[in-house]
Amino acid sequence: MKAIPFNKNTVFSILLAVVVVAIIYRITPPYVEDVFDVVISKNRTTITDIHQTRDIEMTKVVKVDRINLAEKNRFRHPKLGDIGYSGDYFVDIDSTFLVKKPGAYVFYVGSDDGFVFSVDGKKICEWTHERPFTTDVCHVNLTAGDHSFKLAYYQGYGNSGLAMSYAFAAGGKQYLAGDNSRYLEF
Amino acid sequence: MPNKLQHLAMNLYALTLKNIYPLILLICSFGIYFTYYGTPGAMFWDENYHVASAQKHIDGVMYMEPHPPLGKMLMGLAESVIDPNAGIDKQKFTQTDHIEGSDTPAGMKYTGYRWPSVVLMALSVLFFYGILRRITQNQLIAFLFSSFIIFDNALVIQARAAMLEGIQLFFVLAELYCFVSVVTRGTPIRLKDYALLGVIIGLGISVKVTSAIELLLFVMLFGVDQWKNIQTFNYRKLTKRLIITVPTGVIPLVLVFLSIFYIHIGMGTKVVAGKTYKASPEYLQAIQRGDTWSPSTFIVGLRDNLKYMSEYADGVPKLDECKPGENGSFAMDWLLGKKTISYRWDKDTVNGKVEVRYMSIVANPVIWFSVLAGIVLSLGLIMSKFIYGQKEKDTPLFYWICALTSLYMFYMIAILQIERVMYLYHYLVPLVFGMLNFALIFSYIYREDILANRKHLWINLSLYVALVIAVFAFFSPFTYGFPMTENQFDMRNWFSFWKLQVVQ
Numbered sequence: 201m202k203a204i205p206f207n208k209n210t211v212f213s214i215l216l217a218v219v220v221v222a223i224i225y226r227i228t229p230p231y232v233e234d235v236f237d238v239v240i241s242k243n244r245t246t247i248t249d250i251h252q253t254r255d256i257e258m259t260k261v262v263k264v265d266r267i268n269l270a271e272k273n274r275f276r277h278p279k280l281g282d283i284g285y286s287g288d289y290f291v292d293i294d295s296t297f298l299v300k301k302p303g304a305y306v307f308y309v310g311s312d313d314g315f316v317f318s319v320d321g322k323k324i325c326e327w328t329h330e331r332p333f334t335t336d337v338c339h340v341n342l343t344a345g346d347h348s349f350k351l352a353y354y355q356g357y358g359n360s361g362l363a364m365s366y367a368f369a370a371g372g373k374q375y376l377a378g379d380n381s382r383y384l385e386f
Numbered sequence: 387m388p389n390k391l392q393h394l395a396m397n398l399y400a401l402t403l404k405n406i407y408p409l410i411l412l413i414c415s416f417g418i419y420f421t422y423y424g425t426p427g428a429m430f431w432d433e434n435y436h437v438a439s440a441q442k443h444i445d446g447v448m449y450m451e452p453h454p455p456l457g458k459m460l461m462g463l464a465e466s467v468i469d470p471n472a473g474i475d476k477q478k479f480t481q482t483d484h485i486e487g488s489d490t491p492a493g494m495k496y497t498g499y500r501w502p503s504v505v506l507m508a509l510s511v512l513f514f515y516g517i518l519r520r521i522t523q524n525q526l527i528a529f530l531f532s533s534f535i536i537f538d539n540a541l542v543i544q545a546r547a548a549m550l551e552g553i554q555l556f557f558v559l560a561e562l563y564c565f566v567s568v569v570t571r572g573t574p575i576r577l578k579d580y581a582l583l584g585v586i587i588g589l590g591i592s593v594k595v596t597s598a599i600e601l602l603l604f605v606m607l608f609g610v611d612q613w614k615n616i617q618t619f620n621y622r623k624l625t626k627r628l629i630i631t632v633p634t635g636v637i638p639l640v641l642v643f644l645s646i647f648y649i650h651i652g653m654g655t656k657v658v659a660g661k662t663y664k665a666s667p668e669y670l671q672a673i674q675r676g677d678t679w680s681p682s683t684f685i686v687g688l689r690d691n692l693k694y695m696s697e698y699a700d701g702v703p704k705l706d707e708c709k710p711g712e713n714g715s716f717a718m719d720w721l722l723g724k725k726t727i728s729y730r731w732d733k734d735t736v737n738g739k740v741e742v743r744y745m746s747i748v749a750n751p752v753i754w755f756s757v758l759a760g761i762v763l764s765l766g767l768i769m770s771k772f773i774y775g776q777k778e779k780d781t782p783l784f785y786w787i788c789a790l791t792s793l794y795m796f797y798m799i800a801i802l803q804i805e806r807v808m809y810l811y812h813y814l815v816p817l818v819f820g821m822l823n824f825a826l827i828f829s830y831i832y833r834e835d836i837l838a839n840r841k842h843l844w845i846n847l848s849l850y851v852a853l854v855i856a857v858f859a860f861f862s863p864f865t866y867g868f869p870m871t872e873n874q875f876d877m878r879n880w881f882s883f884w885k886l887q888v889v890q
Contacts, residue, residue: 208832209842216849219752223857227877258740260872281876 230279233265235378235386239292242285247354250314250328254290266378267293267351270310270333270361284355291353291362298385302344305383306370310335310363315353317364333361339370407529411511415536419508423546424470424497426867430729430745433548434485437499440465440548441479448654448673449483450663450694452702454643455650456592457502457550465498481659496548503552507545511535513559517822520570521786522829524836526844531825533851535818537858538750539865543729544811546865550594551814557590558597558815562822565603575611580635583607588642596815599797604635606789644688651687652679664694702806714807717798721758723749725885726864727810733889734869741869742889747810748864751880752857757817760824764791767827783830790823 240262244255262283269275275284275291284291299305309317309325312333316326325338353362364377366384375381402409429437435451436458442449443462451458465471471494478489514535518528535541545552564586568579583603590597608631609616615623655678662670669690672683705714715725729745764787770776771784778784797816801808829836835843861878863870870878872888879886 209835209840209846212832212846212850213842216846216853220853226880227860229873229877258735260740 230281232263232277232279234263235265236263236267236293236295238262238264238269238283240284241290241292243288243290245288247288247290247313247356248329250290250316250326250352250354256290264378266376267362267364268376268378270312270363273312273333273359273361275355275360275362284360287355287357289355291351291355293351293353294348295386296346296348298346299342299344299383300385301368301383302342304369305340305342306367306372307338307340307377308335308363308365308367308374309338309351310361311353312359312361313354313356315351315362318350320347320349330356332359335363407525408512408515411515411529411532411536412508414533415508415511418536418542419504419545422866423500423504424495426730426732426743426745427495428487428730429485429490429496430547431549431727433496433499435483436461436548436550437496438479438483438485440499441476442658443650443653445477445480445658446653446655447480447658448656448663448665448678449661450665450691451483452695452698453550453594454592454646454695456589456646457553457594459646459650460502460553461499461548464501468498468501470495470497481661483661499548500546503545503547503549506556507541507552510556510559513556513563514818514822516563517559517566518825520566521783521826524829527825527829527836527847530847530851531821531828533854534753534821534824537855538753538817538821539748539858539861540723540750540754540811540817541814542858543745543747543865544814549811551811554590554594554597555814555818557586557593558600558818561586561590561597561600561603565607568607569610575607577630577634580604580607580631581638584635584638585642588639589646591639592643592646596797596812599793599800599815602793602796604631606792607635647688647691648684651684651691654678654687664690664697666690699806704805705807712807714809717801717808717813719883720810720813721754722881722883723751723754723810724881724883725810728887731889732867736869739871741871742875743867743869744864744875744889745867746864746886748861748878748884748886750854750858750861752854753821754817756824757820760827761791761794761820763827763831764788764823767830780830780833783826783833787823787826787830790819790826794819794823 238261239259241254241256241259244257262277262280264277264280264283269277269283271278274282276282307317307324309315310333311327311331313330314327315336316328317324317336317338319340319342324340325336327334327336351362351364365374366377367374368381368383373381375384378386380386439449439451439455439458440461441447443455443459444466474491474494476491476494478491479485482489511532515528515532518531519525522528541551541555545555561583564579564583568575568583587597587600587603590600608628611631612624612627614620615627655673655676657665657670657673665673666686666689669683669686672678672680672686677683678687705716706712707716713725713727719725726749727747729747731745732743734741734743767778767784768788768791771778794816797819801812832843862868863874864878875886875888879888
């Protein structure tokens with residue numbers, strides 16, 4: 201077999217290849233599994249309450265794998281980066297999930313600022329106005345089978361973030377919303 | 387007759403074949419610089435100042451500016467000749483130094499004002515190619531590396547505007563070509579070579595004073611001219627030659643500079659909207675008398691103009707990196723393309739999707755990083771000879787590398803002495819030196835492969851140029867204002883230190 205000569209031209213070829221690979225890596229959009237459609241709506245006016253009348257200027261939909269959107273005090277996905285607007289926007293996540301094991305579940309909803317969490321159309325917990333990132337513990341009994349949830353959130357001014365996880369019964373192991381377990385499947 | 391025609395066709399074919407590389411370059415250059423240069427149909431960045439000044443030339447209004455007047459004169463001339471705004475009232479342009487949107491009449495086109503910068507920059511590729519061809523004696527190397535000056539996003543956006551850099555770079559490259567041509571032609575350097583160089587440098591300085599960096603070419607020309615006397619320390623002959631060559635080069639330069647100012651002062655026949663700048667009472671009286679072309683008015687007018695330029699520079703604020711929205715940047719940051727400037731943006735919602743047309747000065751990172759690598763490699767080469775005593779493998783090429791590296795370094799050192807805020811586009815002049823230098827250091831490193839015509843080298847070089855063009859195309863939305871979504875913007879926001887600002 202003929203050996204590839206290692207000379208200045210080979211170095212140049214390697215350098216070119218490295219640069220091309222680096223560029224392709226950089227410009228390839230990050231991919232995450234499509235589990236939730238996150239609808240982000242920029243409001244024309246200042247938002248101070250999750251229930252206030254919306255005056256939407258523009259909307260975008262971002263597909264995410266988990267509801268883990270609280271990085272660096274921002275509404276930010278670990279892979280996708282900043283996905284919100286600069287301020288004053290609503291976020292809506294509507295999704296279904298399958299309960300494999302019936303029983304008492306705990307949903308941990310962390311937000312900065314307000315949120316409303318409902319399961320099968322019934323409000324489970326909420327924080328209506330601004331606050332620093334804080335996690336609320338929301339209890340709900342679920343039967344086996346298909347269910348739906350709705351998580352509405354708003355960001356007013358300053359730091360932001362939204363995260364949701366669940367556990368089977370209080371004190372159980374916590375899973376991020378989007379991670380399937382032997383209890384729930386999204 | 388058919389024989390004659392055949393002969394003519396053969397000659398034409400031979401001529402085309404001989405000049406095929408510059409011809410291709412010129413077509414590409416005009417394709418990139420000239421296509422739709424009338425867009426955006428609104429002013430951006432310094433166009434608001436320069437269009438106002440150019441219009442004052444057209445209307446014979448006296449004005450003073452921090453930059454010498456040649457660039458604006460050419461813009462005014464092109465606007466008058468092309469006349470794309472016939473019937474549009476541009477009177478408000480002469481009443482201000484910075485045109486606001488409200489002062490801009492409907493239907494205004496900028497193809498006239500932008501024409502000199504666009505066309506001269508597109509033509510500059512010929513000088514660039516000529517410089518490399520003369521130094522490397524290799525048409526293909528010169529051809530491939532000339533892609534740098536066509537496909538750099540920062541050069542293209544700056545030159546496709548009624549701004550000074552495109553015109554300045556034309557003269558900067560013309561000066562360099564003149565110098566290279568004189569040195570490489572193989573005949574003794576004559577006094578008229580110094581004079582010609584002086585004329586072109588004078589034209590460059592009359593556009594932007596930063597072109598004065600090319601005064602170094604006089605020193606280099608003298609060094610080549612008197613190399614034997616320098617080596618033998620023949621001070622008598624050196625002094626004798628110096629006494630002749632300095633005035634031979636400097637007098638044409640000064641005459642060109644003064645002539646441009648003479649025309650500028652002569653054309654300023656009226657004062658509008660009470661804007662008298664730093665005009666002294668004597669100068670204002672001369673304007674009132676309609677005596678603007680007299681030598682006495684020229685003397686006072688020149689004094690007042692130079693005073694204005696000097697005091698304006700003193701009044702420009704310093705760089706304040708903590709200031710929100712600061713567009714200026716530190717000179718050493720420019721090497722990596724920091725920081726970009728958003729010249730203008732237009733937001734639109736198409737089918738519910740937000741799209742933004744950005745006009746931002748962004749580097750072609752392949753070119754800019756190559757230029758930086760070239761400077762580092764050149765400095766290493768120079769040190770290897772002068773500090774470690776290594777023998778160079780190609781003496782003429784080595785000294786050309788020294789010359790280009792010196793021009794780059796001296797410009798940067800000079801810029802670092804300036805206290806006022808400076809911007810990324812102030813790097814375009816040394817960037818062009820660096821582009822030429824990179825081609826030379828590449829030729830030096832791969833000298834044996836070029837001489838042996840190795841296929842591997844040409845494949846590599848072709849792929850490299852293809853990469854330069856591909857990256858240019860990738861960043862072209864910032865250069866031509868093509869609409870982008872936020873995701874498309876993020877895809878191009880390669881480095882956080884570029885400080886590109888997304889519009890949401």
